[in-house]
Amino acid sequence: MPSLNDYLLVSGLLFSIGLAGVVLRRNIIIVFMCLELMLSAANLTLVAFSRFNVKNGLPDYDGQMLVFFVITVAAAEVAVGLAIIVALYRARQTIHTDELVSLKG
Amino acid sequence: MAETLGKSQGSDTIFPQSLIPQSPMPSYLFWLFSTIMLIGAVAVIAFRNPVSSALAMVTSFVGLAALFIGLSAFFVGVIQILVYSGAIMVLFLFIIMLLDLKDEKRRTESYLPLVAGLSLVGIFFVQLVGVLSNKLPNQIAPVLDKAALAAAAGDFKEGTKIHLALKDGHLPDVHLIGHTLFTEYNLPLQILGVLLLVATVGVVVLSKRQTN
Numbered sequence: 418m419p420s421l422n423d424y425l426l427v428s429g430l431l432f433s434i435g436l437a438g439v440v441l442r443r444n445i446i447i448v449f450m451c452l453e454l455m456l457s458a459a460n461l462t463l464v465a466f467s468r469f470n471v472k473n474g475l476p477d478y479d480g481q482m483l484v485f486f487v488i489t490v491a492a493a494e495v496a497v498g499l500a501i502i503v504a505l506y507r508a509r510q511t512i513h514t515d516e517l518v519s520l521k522g
Numbered sequence: 523m524a525e526t527l528g529k530s531q532g533s534d535t536i537f538p539q540s541l542i543p544q545s546p547m548p549s550y551l552f553w554l555f556s557t558i559m560l561i562g563a564v565a566v567i568a569f570r571n572p573v574s575s576a577l578a579m580v581t582s583f584v585g586l587a588a589l590f591i592g593l594s595a596f597f598v599g600v601i602q603i604l605v606y607s608g609a610i611m612v613l614f615l616f617i618i619m620l621l622d623l624k625d626e627k628r629r630t631e632s633y634l635p636l637v638a639g640l641s642l643v644g645i646f647f648v649q650l651v652g653v654l655s656n657k658l659p660n661q662i663a664p665v666l667d668k669a670a671l672a673a674a675a676g677d678f679k680e681g682t683k684i685h686l687a688l689k690d691g692h693l694p695d696v697h698l699i700g701h702t703l704f705t706e707y708n709l710p711l712q713i714l715g716v717l718l719l720v721a722t723v724g725v726v727v728l729s730k731r732q733t734n
Contacts, residue, residue, distance in 0.1 A: 419552040420661045422654045427556045427589075429650040431563055431582075433643045438567040440639035446572055446618060450579050453610070454563050457586055460598070468546075468593040471664040474674030475693075476594060478702045484598050485699070488605055489714055493721035495610050499617045500728040506621050 424465035432458035445505075445512045449498055456491050460484045546663040547592030555592070559585030572618045576611060583607045594666060596695040666693055 431454060438451030467480030506512055562582025569575045583606045590599035664670075668691030675688035684701060687694035703711055 418546045418662055419549055421663075422661065423552065423556075424589075424593075426650065426654060427560070429646065430560055431586075433646045433650075434560065434563040434567065436646065437639045437643050438563075440635055440642060442567060444572060444623070446614065446623075447566065447575050450566055450575060450614065453579070453606070454566065454582065457583065457602075457606070460602075461586060461589060464590055464593050464595045464598055468595065469663050471666070471670075473677060474666070474670040475698065476666070478698055479706075481595055481598055481699060482702055482707050484595075485601070485703070486710060486714060488598075488601055490717065492605055492610060493718055495613060496725050497721050497728070499613055500725040503617060503620070504728050512621065512623070 421465060421469045425462060428458045428461040428465070431455075431461065443514045445502055445514055445517075446499075448514065449495070449502070453491060453495070456487060460487055463487075546594075546665070547589075552589070552592060555585045555588040557585075558582075559589065572623055573615065576614045576618060579614075580607045580611050583611075593663075594693060594695065597699050667691070 435451045435454035435458060438454070439448050442448055442451065463480045463484050467477045467484075470477045470480075502512055505517070509517065511517065559582050562578050562580075562585060565578035566575045566582065569578060583602060587599040587602040587607070590596075590602055671688045671691050671693060675685050678685040678688065678701075684694050684697045687697070
């Protein structure tokens with residue numbers, strides 16, 4: 418049986434991979450996907466804690482409620498973010514982060 | 523696990539016996555799905571073509587959903603497949619094809635982002651090792667066997683579906699989540715509805731073509 422540490426290790430690795438992608442990639446859509454990976458890593462941690470913290474004979478459903486809310490907010494965030502990307506592409510004809518420097522001081 | 527699944531319960535059960543595994547996931551399945559998930563995640567970063575990245579992300583999320591189901595979080599696992607691998611991924615592919623992107627060019631100059639990224643991952647890894655070397659409580663998942671679930675049935679009103687299922691020794695995951703959502707988390711749920719409305723209006727405004 419996998420222990421709680423195994424779940425934390427795997428979700429930490431997933432988060433690190435997502436973070437590395439956000440820093441390394443320049444295509445803003447891929448950066449966005451890596452953000453989703455990081456959110457999912459947090460979800461895995463929450464569900465693991467919920468399962469390992471049994472209250473009154475049942476898993477602690479507060480953790481799973483938080484996962485539910487995170488998934489919903491992430492869906493809304495993706496919709497708005499992709500609309501912003503489309504508007505950005507219309508204005509600049511590029512979505513590469515190193516060509517979008519107009520906010521640079 | 524197989525023997526508990528095979529036993530027939532009685533004629534008054536409301537859930538099919540074979541659908542509800544209650545023991546924790548076996549180790550080999552855990553590592554199999556974790557590997558699928560992590561390889562998918564690495565592939566998201568490694569592929570140059572955004573469409574390949576999107577498909578690699580689906581693989582990663584399917585592995586993650588399997589891990590959720592192994593943690594007895596059936597509802598979250600199903601939602602993960604429906605929302606992420608279904609809706610969000612179609613949205614990503616739609617936008618990628620709409621913008622008709624070229625493959626990203628290979629980076630030639632500036633190794634600073636690479637160094638920054640690797641050092642961030644290193645810091646996280648050191649922190650992870652630090653956390654994991656501490657002893658955490660409940661190293662092994664508590665078993666949700668028939669006796670434990672039947673004991674939990676007392677907290678719910680007699681005659682409800684949750685009560686009946688728990689007394690039978692099943693975990694009515696979706697019912698329990700619905701119960702928690704509409705009692706303890708009712709206000710956040712309403713706020714979430716407003717948030718989704720705002721997001722819908724925002725998307726329409728953002729993607730409307732500017733006329734002036």
